[in-house]
Amino acid sequence: xxxxxxxxxxxxxxxxxxxxxxxxxxxxxxxxxxxxxxxxxxxxxxxxxxxxxxxxxxxxxxxxxxxxxxxxxxxxxxxxxxxxxxxxxxxxxxxxxxxxxxxxxxxxxxxxxxxxxxxxxxxxxxxxxxxxxxxxxxxxxxxxxxxxxxxxxxxx
Numbered sequence: 001x002x003x004x005x006x007x008x009x010x011x012x013x014x015x016x017x018x019x020x021x022x023x024x025x026x027x028x029x030x031x032x033x034x035x036x037x038x039x040x041x042x043x044x045x046x047x048x049x050x051x052x053x054x055x056x057x058x059x060x061x062x063x064x065x066x067x068x069x070x071x072x073x074x075x076x077x078x079x080x081x082x083x084x085x086x087x088x089x090x091x092x093x094x095x096x097x098x099x100x101x102x103x104x105x106x107x108x109x110x111x112x113x114x115x116x117x118x119x120x121x122x123x124x125x126x127x128x129x130x131x132x133x134x135x136x137x138x139x140x141x142x143x144x145x146x147x148x149x150x151x152x153x154x155x156x
Contacts, residue, residue, distance in 0.1 A: 010112040011041055014048040017107045019133060023123035026109065027095065029060065030086030031118040036073035041118055043070075046111060053085060053106035053122055055096040060085040062108060062120065085120065098124060 017023070033041070040046070045068035053062050062083045069076040087095070098104045109121045128136070 007115050008112055010110055011044055012046045012048050013110045014051075014108055016049060017109050017123060019128075019136075021105060021107055021123060021125040021127055022132075023107075023109070023125040024104070025124045027087070027091065027122045027124065029091075029120050029122055031062070031111070031120050032084040032086060033067075033118055034077055036070040036077060037067050038118065039070045039073075040067050041111070041113075048108050048111060051108050053108065055092060055099055055106075058089070058092060058096075060087055060092055060095065060106070065108065085122075095124065 047066040051062060051065040053060055062085055064080055065083060066080050067077075068079055095106065099106060104124050104126060107123045107125065109123045111118065111120050113119070
C-alpha cells in the first residue's frame with residue numbers, strides 16, 4: 001500500500017543548510033527515537049540548525065540534534081544525545097564512500113512524520129565558501145529583477 005503526500009507532516013526544516021552547503025543528493029532515513037522524544041517531536045520542540053550526520057562503524061549517527069525533553073516524561077533524556085539513523089547497508093556504504101573519499105558532508109535538511117514513522121531527509125553535499133554564498137545571493141537578486149521586469153512588460 002503506497003502512502004500519499006498528505007501522510008507527510010513536516011516538523012522542522014533546516015533552511016540554513018541549503019545556504020551553507022551545495023546539496024548534490026538527498027537520502028531519506030528513519031530516526032531511532034525513544035518514546036518521550038517522539039512526543040516532543042509531535043509538539044514540534046526540535047532544533048536542527050547545528051546538527052550533522054556521520055558514518056561510523058557501518059552505522060550512521062545524527063549529532064547535535066536538539067529535541068527538548070517531554071515535560072510529562074518519567075525520566076528526562078539528554079536533549080542533544082547522538083541518535084542512530086536507520087538505513088540499508090548498501091545505502092550506508094554509498095554514503096561512507098562519498099563522505100570519506102570525496103569529502104562530502106551529511107546535513108539534515110528536514111525532519112517529518114511519514115505516517116507513524118519519524119524520518120529525516122539528509123542532504124549530501126559540499127560546504128560553500130563565503131564568496132560562493134555572496135555570488136548565489138547576487139544571482140538570486142538578479143533573477144528576481146528579471147522576473148519583475150518581465151511581469152511589468154507583460155502588464156503593459
